[in-house]
Amino acid sequence: MAGHNDSETSGSDQGNSGLGSLFAFLIRDGNLMRSPVLAYAVLASVTRSGMIYAINTLAGAAAIATGDVLLLLAAIASTLTFSHLARVASFRLVETTKRRLRTELSRRLLDARADFLSRRDHGKVYSIVTHEVNQISYASVNFIQSLEAALVIAFCIPYIFYLSWPSGVATLGAVVIGAIGYLLAQTPAQASAERASRTEWTFFDRVNDVLRGYKELRLRRARRDGLQADIVDAASRERELKVTAERFFSLGQTVAQGAMMGLLCLIVVGLPLFAGTPTETVLQVLTVVLLTYGPVETVMGNLASFSRAAVARRLIAGLEKDLIAEAETDAATTGPAAPPARFSRIELRGVTATLSEAPPEGATAPADDERFTVGPLDLVLEPGEVVFISGGNGAGKSTLISLLTGLRRPEGGEILRDGQPVTPANLQDYRDLFSAVFSEFHLFSRLYGLDEAEQTKVPPHLAELDLAHRVRIENGAFSTLALSTGQKRRLALSVALAEARPIIVLDEFAADQDPVRRKLFYDVLVPQMARDGHLVIAVTHDEHCFDKCDRLIRMEAGRILADTRQPGAAHAMADAASGA
Ligand SMILES: Nc1ncnc2c1ncn2[C@@H]1O[C@H](COP(=O)(O)OP(=O)(O)OP(=O)(O)O)[C@@H](O)[C@H]1O
Structure with a gap:
């Protein structure tokens, strides 16, 4: 029990x-x-x-x-x-x-x-x-x-x-x-x-x-x-x-x-x-x-x-x-919604996190073998980059995403935005930099939080993601959520794209897409997002696509094993896609 x-x-x-x-x-x-x-x-x-x-x-x-x-x-x-x-x-x-x-x-x-x-x-x-x-x-x-x-x-x-x-x-x-x-x-x-x-x-x-x-x-x-x-x-x-x-x-x-x-x-x-x-x-x-x-x-x-x-x-x-x-903290959850912000540099400096299950009844702390430590992680990210994160199961990729998006507070080290530490007081502003489709994402039936201008951007993205024939927007809500797993994930992406935040995080987005949509994702959508100035961070296991990013970060046992730069690779994809 x-x-x-x-x-x-x-x-x-x-x-x-x-x-x-x-x-x-x-x-x-x-x-x-x-x-x-x-x-x-x-x-x-x-x-x-x-x-x-x-x-x-x-x-x-x-x-x-x-x-x-x-x-x-x-x-x-x-x-x-x-x-x-x-x-x-x-x-x-x-x-x-x-x-x-x-x-x-x-x-x-x-x-x-x-x-x-x-x-x-x-x-x-x-x-x-x-x-x-x-x-x-x-x-x-x-x-x-x-x-x-x-x-x-x-x-x-x-x-x-x-x-x-x-x-x-x-x-x-x-x-x-x-x-x-x-x-x-x-x-x-x-x-x-x-x-x-x-x-x-x-x-x-x-x-x-x-x-x-x-x-x-x-x-x-x-x-x-x-x-x-x-x-x-x-x-x-x-x-x-x-x-x-x-x-x-x-x-x-x-x-x-x-x-x-x-x-x-x-x-x-x-x-x-x-x-x-x-x-x-x-x-x-x-x-x-x-x-x-x-x-x-x-x-x-x-x-x-x-x-x-x-x-x-x-x-x-x-x-x-x-x-x-x-x-x-109050500052993280209250206060007026800030307008979409910009950034020029995000830095993780010696960031660590310890994951543990809730202790069983009567126990005061989880046993050591029930903890997993991620980090220390050092990473600098800039606008317009396409960053792929790879690594085996349990390597710590999703935990890195939680830390980076400000969902999980680091136990050690700090996150800096444009040189300023992210603190409880500015945490929500920091989170406002991100749109995400998490690996275990949730689709709300309504477009909560999207203003009118953002809502009008959703239908073009539905068309781009080959969903216009299945889903419409009616009074700020999706006409249906009765979709296949891959379609649901694309629907979540259409909302993320409409939000047009400076950083787009996609955790194993391509995993449940068919080859045609996978190709569309890697060869068209991701390069296009980078071209529009977004920082794109995508967790992926698709080794054959590792050449389609500007940086490839490999993780193992909670650490960054390698951070390989391939400058211009994603932009070259974008140029190829647009026929330039
Ligand atoms: N609540 C928890 N308590 C203890 N360990 C946890 C907890 N949540 C996750 N972990 C462990 O932390 C490690 C990192 O998990 P994480 O989800 O970040 O991995 P991942 O690289 O995203 O894996 P995958 O590719 O399978 O999604 C895993 O070994 C996992 O078992």
């Missing part, structure tokens, strides 16, 4: 319920204070208490008074109205909280470092933005409902004291016993609920395997069975843990219900027998207690959902903490 590198501690480790932090979150960040929901809830509970009072007065009266009937009707009408308004406002609050949490988490994901995003085990992220965000958002409805119910109980307890003080004491006793039952049950319940959520992350990871690996899974039944067994295992463990959590929640609720039932027995049997309370008072107390039974059940039922939401709050906070730790 995939391990997760979680910075948060489990609920049981924390030793506190997290309810305080949950309520603080709901009140402070959940917009509770700015919503009319609190006012509606208070009004609904006041009118409900008035209704209880009116019912009780009418029930105990010798004759029905018109005023009491009118009071009852008014109380019913206003209770229904305010309860409805409170419900609508609280659901608005739920959706607002959900939207806020999801946009905040997405923003943090957009800001996260490439290292974090390139990890495969993102089941945790999916689970948190769906399940946990729902749990915490719906807690605001439960919070309002509970507040409304608690206010009714708070109004009714003094009234019970007023009717008969022994009943008042017994009612308070029942509330205290119920609260103790809940508090005792919630620690083990929360611990199981949290473990269940963590198991759900594994489940999402395996579902991701199904979606990504469907072809391999179709070809070998045993592979599919093995994955299915893992999915069943994760789902079963989650079920067991959730059932355990609910068993504890239910135990707490049973204690509270027992206390309420004990209270009813005490009122019906104990009061007349031991306190000599008259039947008329017993009936009045009984009516009030029965009418508050609903609000008590509401509070008791919601306590479990608060515990689940407290777990969700902890897990969301843990992910936020991870994302903050993994965030790029």
